[in-house]
Amino acid sequence: MSPAELLELYRQMLLIRRFEEKCAEMYALAKIGGFCHLYIGEEAVAVGAIAALRPDDYVLSAYRDHGHCLAKGSDPKRVMAELFGKQTGLCKGKGGSMHLYDIERRFMGGYAIVGGHIALAAGVAFGLTYQQQDQVVLCFFGEGAVPTGVFHEAMNIAALWKLPVLFLCENNRYGMGTPVERASAIYDIAQTAHAYNMGHSTIDGMDVLAVRDAVGRIVTEMRLTPRPYFLEARTYRFMGHSMSDPAHGHYRTKAEIDEHKKRDPILLFGQQLISRGVAGADQLKAIDAAMQTVVQEAVDFADQSPPTAPDELLTDVLAP
Amino acid sequence: MPELLYREALNQALREEMRRDPRIFLMGEEVGFYNGAFKVSKGLLDEFGVRRVIDTPITEAGFTGVGIGAALVGLRPIIEMMTFNFAILALDQIVNNAVKIRYMSGGQLAVPIVIRGPGGPSRQLGAQHSQSLESLFCHIAGLSVVAPATPRDAKGLLKSAIRQNNPIIFIEGQELYSTKGDVPDGDYTIPIGRAEIKREGTDVTVIAWSKMLLLALRAAEQLARDGISAEVIDLRTLKPVDYDTLLGSVRKTGRAVIVEEGWEFCGLGAQIATDLYRRAFDAFDAPVERVTGYDVPMPYARHLEQQALPTAERVIEAVKKTLYR
Amino acid sequence: MAIRVVMPKLSDTMTEGVVIQWHKHEGDRVESGDTLAEIETDKAVMDLEAFGSGTLRKILVPDQSTVPAGQLIAVIAAPDEDITPLLAEAGKAPQPTAQPTTPPSATPTPKPRGPTAQPPSDLATKPPAVEVKASPLARRMAEEAGLDLAMITPTGPGGRVVKEDVEQALAARKAAPAAAVPAYEARPMSQIRKTIARKMIQSKAPVPHFYVTNEIDMERALTMKAELADRQAPIKVTITDMIVRALAITLTRFSQFNASFQDDAIRYHQSIHIGVAGLIVPVIRDCQRKGLIQIAEEARLLFERAKTRRLQPDEYTGATFSLSNLGMEDVEHFSAIITPPEAAVLAIGKIAQRPVVVDGRVAVRRRMMTTISCDHRVVDGLQAAKFLQALKHELEEPTGLLLP
Numbered sequence A: 001m002s003p004a005e006l007l008e009l010y011r012q013m014l015l016i017r018r019f020e021e022k023c024a025e026m027y028a029l030a031k032i033g034g035f036c037h038l039y040i041g042e043e044a045v046a047v048g049a050i051a052a053l054r055p056d057d058y059v060l061s062a063y064r065d066h067g068h069c070l071a072k073g074s075d076p077k078r079v080m081a082e083l084f085g086k087q088t089g090l091c092k093g094k095g096g097s098m099h100l101y102d103i104e105r106r107f108m109g110g111y112a113i114v115g116g117h118i119a120l121a122a123g124v125a126f127g128l129t130y131q132q133q134d135q136v137v138l139c140f141f142g143e144g145a146v147p148t149g150v151f152h153e154a155m156n157i158a159a160l161w162k163l164p165v166l167f168l169c170e171n172n173r174y175g176m177g178t179p180v181e182r183a184s185a186i187y188d189i190a191q192t193a194h195a196y197n198m199g200h201s202t203i204d205g206m207d208v209l210a211v212r213d214a215v216g217r218i219v220t221e222m223r224l225t226p227r228p229y230f231l232e233a234r235t236y237r238f239m240g241h242s243m244s245d246p247a248h249g250h251y252r253t254k255a256e257i258d259e260h261k262k263r264d265p266i267l268l269f270g271q272q273l274i275s276r277g278v279a280g281a282d283q284l285k286a287i288d289a290a291m292q293t294v295v296q297e298a299v300d301f302a303d304q305s306p307p308t309a310p311d312e313l314l315t316d317v318l319a320p
Numbered sequence B: 001m002p003e004l005l006y007r008e009a010l011n012q013a014l015r016e017e018m019r020r021d022p023r024i025f026l027m028g029e030e031v032g033f034y035n036g037a038f039k040v041s042k043g044l045l046d047e048f049g050v051r052r053v054i055d056t057p058i059t060e061a062g063f064t065g066v067g068i069g070a071a072l073v074g075l076r077p078i079i080e081m082m083t084f085n086f087a088i089l090a091l092d093q094i095v096n097n098a099v100k101i102r103y104m105s106g107g108q109l110a111v112p113i114v115i116r117g118p119g120g121p122s123r124q125l126g127a128q129h130s131q132s133l134e135s136l137f138c139h140i141a142g143l144s145v146v147a148p149a150t151p152r153d154a155k156g157l158l159k160s161a162i163r164q165n166n167p168i169i170f171i172e173g174q175e176l177y178s179t180k181g182d183v184p185d186g187d188y189t190i191p192i193g194r195a196e197i198k199r200e201g202t203d204v205t206v207i208a209w210s211k212m213l214l215l216a217l218r219a220a221e222q223l224a225r226d227g228i229s230a231e232v233i234d235l236r237t238l239k240p241v242d243y244d245t246l247l248g249s250v251r252k253t254g255r256a257v258i259v260e261e262g263w264e265f266c267g268l269g270a271q272i273a274t275d276l277y278r279r280a281f282d283a284f285d286a287p288v289e290r291v292t293g294y295d296v297p298m299p300y301a302r303h304l305e306q307q308a309l310p311t312a313e314r315v316i317e318a319v320k321k322t323l324y325r
Numbered sequence C: 001m002a003i004r005v006v007m008p009k010l011s012d013t014m015t016e017g018v019v020i021q022w023h024k025h026e027g028d029r030v031e032s033g034d035t036l037a038e039i040e041t042d043k044a045v046m047d048l049e050a051f052g053s054g055t056l057r058k059i060l061v062p063d064q065s066t067v068p069a070g071q072l073i074a075v076i077a078a079p080d081e082d083i084t085p086l087l088a089e090a091g092k093a094p095q096p097t098a099q100p101t102t103p104p105s106a107t108p109t110p111k112p113r114g115p116t117a118q119p120p121s122d123l124a125t126k127p128p129a130v131e132v133k134a135s136p137l138a139r140r141m142a143e144e145a146g147l148d149l150a151m152i153t154p155t156g157p158g159g160r161v162v163k164e165d166v167e168q169a170l171a172a173r174k175a176a177p178a179a180a181v182p183a184y185e186a187r188p189m190s191q192i193r194k195t196i197a198r199k200m201i202q203s204k205a206p207v208p209h210f211y212v213t214n215e216i217d218m219e220r221a222l223t224m225k226a227e228l229a230d231r232q233a234p235i236k237v238t239i240t241d242m243i244v245r246a247l248a249i250t251l252t253r254f255s256q257f258n259a260s261f262q263d264d265a266i267r268y269h270q271s272i273h274i275g276v277a278g279l280i281v282p283v284i285r286d287c288q289r290k291g292l293i294q295i296a297e298e299a300r301l302l303f304e305r306a307k308t309r310r311l312q313p314d315e316y317t318g319a320t321f322s323l324s325n326l327g328m329e330d331v332e333h334f335s336a337i338i339t340p341p342e343a344a345v346l347a348i349g350k351i352a353q354r355p356v357v358v359d360g361r362v363a364v365r366r367r368m369m370t371t372i373s374c375d376h377r378v379v380d381g382l383q384a385a386k387f388l389q390a391l392k393h394e395l396e397e398p399t400g401l402l403l404p
């Protein structure tokens, strides 16, 4: 990978990080409402995986979707405006934090019913195969979705019909307050793919290059020989489940979080860039500053945008 | 009488009933270690242990089915839906198993199961997490549906729900958990199938349930200032409907406004209006008015959301319409 | 090939009919001749039969709706046949009206009330032409108080009488009792009543009536009736039957009474069809060819069917002369109104014991008063007098009634 490409990965991770830190601030100011699930700590997965795709490949995500949407190239201004419930938002303020869509960038949505969108991803892949397209579908979901019925139904169908979909499980160890070992009979989540005769592996989700390499290899193969793949990325969320949930409490300790923060993906990658001589600390700082500016501009844009017109309430229910 | 939060009242009901009957267990996502997504089951794991307060994977269809199965062999499960939006995933278990097994078995089996959890739109949760689904459940033959609006009713009705012997949907107001009210100490029940006049009046009957009761009472307050006396009835049990209370009131006032947070089409209010017409046609001086949510998925933006839902102003307007003012 | 089922026009006076009840449902297989529905015409309730076989694909008007004669009310077709063109035709027809529950009255002009205009979709703004609109409660209150809804000023949307309006009217009545409207109950008219009302106006106003009365001694007729009763056990001959037979004989001679005034000509009918008035008027046809027993037999069947309102149209239309008997109602004598286009009607009072001079001595005889009402454009008084004399003779010497 070229230095520019490497720095681009770094830039994207920082964009997401700064963007979401701002989200927390805006949530506290009540500019953002409802449920707001932050991705802080997991940025390497979205950025690494999406970097390995072509722009015309498809992505679906669950409700913790700001990072995936931004990594797919959506305009931070329009994402922030969506969170603010403004007319200029990606979905005119109708979707909100959990339901971002940017069809132009083939970001096919965030979904808030755990597991529900996994079947949709298989469906998109089916549609592409049907139309003899060579794009692939990347579907993100948490390990909490693995026990759901729809996950298993979708896995079976995708394998049976050889659909080009990459099931990417972001195993951040907790579904709300439930650690994976209390939710799944199989601790080693990737093993579930055995049941469906599907290729699978587990990678370090805190290492953006590891994610990028793995996804790159899988997707190249998939384009040649369409069939699904199950990839488990071990990661960790630094914040609470949502804005209304404390970062630590009954189910995990502050010490545990601090331990994981030592492997903050942005920190790790920054160190790598410096040690490999790709960039100096100053350069990284400059990127950070630039991203802070981008995020501030997004907030300003969202702030200044008009609220969605009242008659929009009744539009977009049915297609013409 | 002590003042309690709605969630505390529910917690008391669960605790007292579980103490009373060891066959009762509570099962659902995050009900144990996490103390409940909305803290309704707070402290129950500590008191009753993991055998009776059971955390599940995210598998609504699965654990609802498990609950039904356990009921078949004599247990009395309480199944918590983290919110009723997810109960849709268990709809097959509820519709095709819970309410049908007794009938299909010719009365050999019973399914005493309470399926409870928060329902109704909440603030800015967007289309998939903000909806009123009670009418959906009311439609299903064999299912009872309860939706208390006050802490007192919440406790008394939950106890009745737990003690009766059939599948029952118990919808708690997600936005009501932090509301306060007087709750009698100790054991008491409120019968299923009984509405309550929450405010007496003579000019118009306003029928509401769950969070909409508070809205109706607020509207009644404002209407009183205009010299209009509204009688506000809290349905409490949505199915079976307490028609005696409704008809008594409507025969007195000659007008009715039904307030419901869910979608208009095929909403429970439509059923109630029809039944009132059928049974008290010549009591009416004006058509029954309905105030409902708009027939659209819930938007995220706050101002759109407010527009989508019933407001006190819309209730007042509807009342005035029935009064030809 | 789709079959159109229309509201049949079953008499020349029938302009509309009521579908009382459908006997078949949409989707039912029907065979030609099957009863599709029960309908009420202005004369009778009768069965509407299918004219062809197929599936009853569409019922266009519900039970109890009033429909103009000739309007499409259902479609019979093959199960997969396209009937949309037929239905499109139905869409253009005037909509059936439900049975009115209040008498027709001038539509009250809605008094506008404030600026709150009703949305156009409000059903209340599309009133059926004559219906008084009122809330159910107002309707009940008005009924209980004996107030005519049509007399109450409506203030509700679209001219709806509401509770407050009834209260106002009640207050006004209390305030001015002298001016109060007398209490009465307004009831909707049946189809038959409507027809009678219409026809009687058509009669009494344009037809110049005159009346001639006579008294007939019925002793011998009654004796003969008793004798016949002894012999002909299954068929009871009534006095009415005898009068019909007597009329038939008399009309054969006085053909000017078996006639119709029609513009510039008078039509003298060749057949004698005698209508026997009740609420419905069954018609005994071709009386000139029938003997007393046959008349009695036919009359009995017709009256039975009339009672249950199952007469076929040709059984209650087309009379050339009518007979109206109120004898059994303790009526001395009365005069009837002619049913156009007939030229006369005979009214019969009760048979009563009366003192009369027979052979110079006062005797008690059973006698009957008859009054003939005649269309003066067709016959004159003298002819009427002669007609009655002839009739009197037939009844007083009743053996002739038995002759073929």
Ligand SMILES: Cc1ncc(C[n+]2csc(CCOP(=O)(O)OP(=O)(O)O)c2C)c(N)n1
Residues within 6 Å of the ligand: A064, A112, A113, A114, A115, A141, A142, A143, A144, A145, A172, A174, A175, A176, A241, B029, B058, B060, B082, B086, B089
């Ligand atoms: C069907 C369903 N049940 C319950 C929920 C409530 N819920 C929202 S997020 C969540 C935990 C999901 O955990 P995971 O899939 O691991 O994703 P993460 O939040 O860790 O990204 C639960 C239980 C839901 N959204 N959908």
